[in-house]
Amino acid sequence: MNVINVKNLTVTYNKKPAIKGINLDISEGSIIGIVGPNGAGKSTLLKAILGLLPIDTGEVKIFGKEVKSSLKRVAYIPQKEQFDWDFPINVSEVVMMGRYPYISFFGRPDANDKEIVNKVLKKVEMDKYSQTQIRNLSGGQQQRIFLARALAQESDIYFLDEPFVGVDAKTEVAIFNLIKELKAEGKTIMIVHHDLSKVEDYFDKLILINQILIAFGETKKVFTPELLHRTYGGQLTILQKAEQLIVN
Ligand code: ADP
Ligand code: MG
Numbered sequence: 001m002n003v004i005n006v007k008n009l010t011v012t013y014n015k016k017p018a019i020k021g022i023n024l025d026i027s028e029g030s031i032i033g034i035v036g037p038n039g040a041g042k043s044t045l046l047k048a049i050l051g052l053l054p055i056d057t058g059e060v061k062i063f064g065k066e067v068k069s070s071l072k073r074v075a076y077i078p079q080k081e082q083f084d085w086d087f088p089i090n091v092s093e094v095v096m097m098g099r100y101p102y103i104s105f106f107g108r109p110d111a112n113d114k115e116i117v118n119k120v121l122k123k124v125e126m127d128k129y130s131q132t133q134i135r136n137l138s139g140g141q142q143q144r145i146f147l148a149r150a151l152a153q154e155s156d157i158y159f160l161d162e163p164f165v166g167v168d169a170k171t172e173v174a175i176f177n178l179i180k181e182l183k184a185e186g187k188t189i190m191i192v193h194h195d196l197s198k199v200e201d202y203f204d205k206l207i208l209i210n211q212i213l214i215a216f217g218e219t220k221k222v223f224t225p226e227l228l229h230r231t232y233g234g235q236l237t238i239l240q241k242a243e244q245l246i247v248n
Contacts, residue, residue: 002064003028003157003188004049009058011041011048018044022058022213026190028156031183033203033219034192037232040210042192043079046159050076062157072101075150079161079192080142085135092117092130094145098152120151123178140171147175158182158189165194176202199223 004026011019019041026032034042047053049060051067062070075098098120099113109117121127124144129137134145143163150158158179164172179189190207193199199206199219206222208214208231215222215231 001028002026003062005059005061005064006049007059009045009048009060010056011044011053012056017056017211019048019209020212022209024207024213024216026188028188029183029186030188030204031179031202032188032190032205032207033199034190034207034209035194035196035199035231036209036214040231042209043161045207045209046076046161046190046192050074050159072153073156075153075155075158077143077146077150077158077160077163080139080146080166083146085137085142087134089134090130091126091132091134091137091145092121094134095121095148095152098149101153116152116154117148120148123151124148125174138168139166140168143167143171143175147178151178156187158187160189160191162192162194196228 002025004024006022006024006026009019009022010017022045034045036042044053048055049062049067051060051071060067062074067074095117096109096113099109099116103109103113118127118130121130124147126141126144126148129141134142137145143166147160147163150160160179163175167175179191182189191202193202200223203219205217206219207216208222208227210231210233215227
């Protein structure tokens with residue numbers, strides 16, 4: 001069954017297209033990488049699928065329904081710089097945000113919500129920091145908290161935008177292990193990623209994008225010099241690195 005259907009999706013900012021005519025059918029239970037140069041529209045694609053941006057043309061369905069009626073089922077970890085880390089809020093309060101879709105407007109978190117927050121904080125090894133202000137966390141700790149917030153939402157689809165940027169190697173391994181656990185539970189995970197050296201290890205399927213969809217398919221079929229050329233165009237330094245990686 002397809003968990004996400006994207007048909008002819010175009011998004012423009014100030015009349016300039018950021019993504020054009022994207023078609024995607026995403027089936028459940030895989031880890032999908034979204035790769036392309038800076039400004040290629042990777043973040044725009046995620047936000048548009050999530051209904052966070054007005055779309056110009058096209059249609060997005062999640063579990064066959066409008067995005068609005070599936071919001072609980074999709075957890076989103078934005079690019080880190082899009083979050084105000086100076087905001088005076090502590091770790092457990094951030095993770096509790098993952099429970100908001102389950103709490104009524106005038107309601108308060110109940111014992112079950114609190115138990116889930118404690119459980120996911122242990123999972124990301126941040127339970128000792130539950131009362132720490134988020135501004136005092138390292139980059140790796142911040143990303144663990146983001147992941148905990150997403151896990152607390154108990155969703156079926158996870159969107160992660162550059163989750164490993166500014167993160168220490170140990171945290172990257174820990175986060176990726178949790179992502180693999182999610183996959184083993186049949187969840188679908190889409191990850192914007194720019195470190196081409198990890199692509200073959202990390203992703204079952206790959207989306208290559210540069211405004212238009214260059215390719216979507218099994219990583220071993222899509223991660224080729226020719227398709228990377230088409231994706232990265234003139235950005236030769238990145239490309240040469242990629243080709244070396246393929247050759248080696
Ligand atoms: P990526 O995540 O692949 O780096 P983005 O989706 O962030 O790319 O951006 C795609 C294009 O849209 C870029 O040219 C970017 O400058 C532009 N863009 C992104 N967000 C906005 C915005 N809020 N307003 C105007 N232009 C934007
Ligand atoms: Mg981006």
